[in-house]
Amino acid sequence: MPSTAQCRICGDQVNEFYDFGRQPLSDAFPAPDADHSSEFFFRLAVGLCQGCTMVQLMEEVPRDRMFHEEYPYVSSGSAFMREHFEGLAKRLLATEMTGDDPFVVELGCNDGVMLKAMAEAGVRHLGVEPSGGVADLAAAKGIRVRKSFFEESTAREIEAEDGRADVIYAANTLCHIPYMGSILAGVRALLKPTGVFVFEDPYLGDIVERTSFDQIYDEHFFFFTARSVREMAARNGLELVDVERLPVHGGEVRYTLAPAGERTPTAAVAQLLRHEEEQSLAEPAALEAFGRNVTRIRDDLTALLRRLKDEGKTVVGYGATAKSATVTNLCGITPDLVSFVCDTTPAKQGRVTPGTHIPVRTPEDFAADYPDYALLFAWNHAEEIMAKEQAFKDAGGQWILYVPDVRIVQ
Structure with a gap:
């Protein structure tokens, strides 16, 4: 059942409109042999303040868990x-x-x-x-x-x-x-x-x-x-x-x-x-419609990855971004569907993704044996990445994108 909270801006009531479920810290990339039973999870849900209209998370993650000496984003x-x-x-x-x-x-x-x-x-x-x-x-x-x-x-x-x-x-x-x-x-x-x-x-x-x-x-x-x-x-x-x-x-x-x-x-x-x-950005109906679209994309992406697996195709993730944690954990994307994620950040390489524990490898690993498909988590840099990875396309590789909908592009 959707929850309520107190707005962190004006103190009015915040009404939940979508629940992404159990999620990990998005930038906490564990070592492969780490004790995953101690991995931190929280409920990721988002709501709309009925007063000042600020959209915000329903639960706060302690700041020192997210921003610390080993924070990997550059x-x-x-x-x-x-x-x-x-x-x-x-x-x-x-x-x-x-x-x-x-x-x-x-x-x-x-x-x-x-x-x-x-x-x-x-x-x-x-x-x-x-x-x-x-x-x-x-x-x-x-x-x-x-x-x-x-x-x-x-x-x-x-x-x-x-x-x-x-x-x-x-x-x-x-x-x-x-x-x-x-x-x-x-x-x-x-x-x-x-x-x-x-x-x-x-x-x-x-x-x-x-x-x-x-x-x-x-x-x-x-x-x-x-x-x-x-x-x-x-x-x-x-x-x-x-x-x-x-x-x-x-x-x-x-x-x-x-x-x-x-x-x-x-x-x-x-x-x-x-x-x-x-x-209608301040209207609950518009945000509830957004939630239904999220569920549709979740279902479409999961179905595509399972179909490709059944067909014997290889799929690799591209970009171990913070936001990819939401996708992989919402959709239940584990190493059986995406064998590894390539990323240029040295601090993430050799580790596994938060929650779903997909290995993170180097771009050299990606190029050594190109997969059939690359799931582009870093979609906001699509133009820059696709231009850099022309050899992947030339080898017959295809990209999977999920914003604004699930589709395959060459």
């Missing part, structure tokens, strides 16, 4: 994403960082790909990154990094040491953090009155429209829309002043917040709000 692993962050840095330098001695703070700076461009421009900067391993990678590039979670107390310490920031930025970070009140109080304390808080995260509108359900996993607690972000900002003395749709990670929005009354919202804000109303 932002600069994709050439496309490197260009994305470098392009944003150039834009901020030209628009928001033009005063005397500008200062930028990035929440969840990962391995420092965006701040590296700031450092090379001679701009004062600070990355706040709780995952020690990737923070060390940033520091090795000459980035100034503070190893900690960002909250109000952190912000006040930074303000006392460095002064206020012209820009506070976060990419694929804010949606991870349930304690939003402390985060935004920290933003208010650290941001100059003329400054901006810019963050980009997966967009609920794209998730619903494309049925990209694998964007829902333990690390993504909130699923933002312009309407819910506007409500969240207003409760914390901030105002939504700009939005920009982004093609990265399967569809995101870059939101710009400023202290209330300091800037005039752009026309793009009103336009996206209208679009969301037309899409």
Whole structure:
């Protein structure tokens, strides 16, 4: 039976609309010989707040279980994403960082790909990154990094040491953090009155429209829309002043917040709000329909993999992404259906996938004996990956995709 919870933004009631069942930590890749009986699982379910309309997880996973010294995701692993962050840095330098001695703070700076461009421009900067391993990678590039979670107390310490920031930025970070009140109080304390808080995260509108359900996993607690972000900002003395749709990670929005009354919202804000109303994103019926589409894709993908197995075909996964944990565990995809997953991340290689324990191997293993089919978990990088793996196609290999529906492509 669907459950209810209290909204982490406004305190109103959150009504569950889909249950993904028992799920593991999406970035916890165990060793093959590990004691899997101790593997952490939780119930992954998502709901809609009937007050502020924020979509959020029904249960919170403790943050120190997800973000720690061995956190394996590296932002600069994709050439496309490197260009994305470098392009944003150039834009901020030209628009928001033009005063005397500008200062930028990035929440969840990962391995420092965006701040590296700031450092090379001679701009004062600070990355706040709780995952020690990737923070060390940033520091090795000459980035100034503070190893900690960002909250109000952190912000006040930074303000006392460095002064206020012209820009506070976060990419694929804010949606991870349930304690939003402390985060935004920290933003208010650290941001100059003329400054901006810019963050980009997966967009609920794209998730619903494309049925990209694998964007829902333990690390993504909130699923933002312009309407819910506007409500969240207003409760914390901030105002939504700009939005920009982004093609990265399967569809995101870059939101710009400023202290209330300091800037005039752009026309793009009103336009996206209208679009969301037309899409009925705040209506339970639209989200329940999304849930039915998830179930359809689950059934179609499982049926396809079983058919290919019965036909004696070989299937390998491509990209041991965090979001693939949702797919494999929801669909019950184990090594009998997908023999291994290839991934370029050294920290994941030689381990097994969370929950389903599919071996993770190198791209060299993929190329050594091409399978008949590759299940593309990293579908948000499809164009980049397919171009790189032309030899797989030339050998007769075919790709399996499941967003927005299950299909085979050459």
